[in-house]
Amino acid sequence: MEPEARPHSGKRYTAFALVMAGLVLVFLALGTWQVQRLFWKLDLIARVDARIHAPAVPAPSPTDWPSINAADDEYRRVTASGTFLNDKEALVQAVTERGPGFWVVTPLQTRDRGTILINRGFVPMDRRDAAARQAGEISGETQVTGLLRMSEPGGGFLRANDPAGDRWYSRDVTAIAAARQLGTVAPYFIDADATENPGGLPIGGLTVVSFRNSHLVYAFTWYALAAMSIGAIVYLLRQRRQQG
Numbered sequence: 001m002e003p004e005a006r007p008h009s010g011k012r013y014t015a016f017a018l019v020m021a022g023l024v025l026v027f028l029a030l031g032t033w034q035v036q037r038l039f040w041k042l043d044l045i046a047r048v049d050a051r052i053h054a055p056a057v058p059a060p061s062p063t064d065w066p067s068i069n070a071a072d073d074e075y076r077r078v079t080a081s082g083t084f085l086n087d088k089e090a091l092v093q094a095v096t097e098r099g100p101g102f103w104v105v106t107p108l109q110t111r112d113r114g115t116i117l118i119n120r121g122f123v124p125m126d127r128r129d130a131a132a133r134q135a136g137e138i139s140g141e142t143q144v145t146g147l148l149r150m151s152e153p154g155g156g157f158l159r160a161n162d163p164a165g166d167r168w169y170s171r172d173v174t175a176i177a178a179a180r181q182l183g184t185v186a187p188y189f190i191d192a193d194a195t196e197n198p199g200g201l202p203i204g205g206l207t208v209v210s211f212r213n214s215h216l217v218y219a220f221t222w223y224a225l226a227a228m229s230i231g232a233i234v235y236l237l238r239q240r241r242q243q244g
Contacts (some may be wrong), residue, residue: 053077082111084108
């Protein structure tokens with residue numbers, strides 16, 4: 001019986017070794033892909049950091065709007081001048097280092113840049129009503145400097161925006177513009193900087209610039225699995241030789 005079992009045992013060893021060899025190739029490919037993603041992410045972080053600390057430039061005009069995209073434009077420091085349409089502001093739920101509250105998103109009507117939504121900053125829950133922060137409702141010509149941000153369509157985590165109920169969980173430019181009957185607006189909004197507003201509210205300059213970067217950990221994991229698979233193949237080959 002023993003001699004007859006060996007050919008079948010050898011085939012099983014061979015088949016298993018081939019499967020493990022295939023897994024090695026897969027794990028190596030996944031690890032290499034994560035390394036490539038790591039360098040891409042590091043380059044993105046460097047580019048964004050350069051934009052944040054660069055001098056402010058005029059906000060993109062309507063002729064530039066079609067080409068605006070996150071990769072090339074998000075977090076660029078920009079400036080725009082115009083008049084706030086305070087009666088059309090929207091309150092977007094926010095959780096910040098100062099606690100829960102709202103972002104005050106107000107349309108800025110400019111002379112040559114169209115209408116741009118401005119995230120003027122944070123207000124606490126008990127100051128959500130404009131009447132409770134009247135000093136900060138700027139009238140007349142004003143200038144805003146801040147970071148260009150891309151629209152946040154749909155809503156927040158597990159919460160969809162409810163335009164009919166005027167409940168907002170993300171800064172969805174298109175939806176807010178439609179709800180406030182603003183017509184065509186810029187496809188981006190501006191996060192205002194920390195320049196203090198009259199009365200101290202809203203509080204700007206609270207933009208959190210953070211990029212999740214776990215690619216090195218993922219790469220290590222895939223390469224470790226590849227090494228373990230190679231070890232398994234070596235072990236199988238030794239076992240096969242010992243059995244003759």
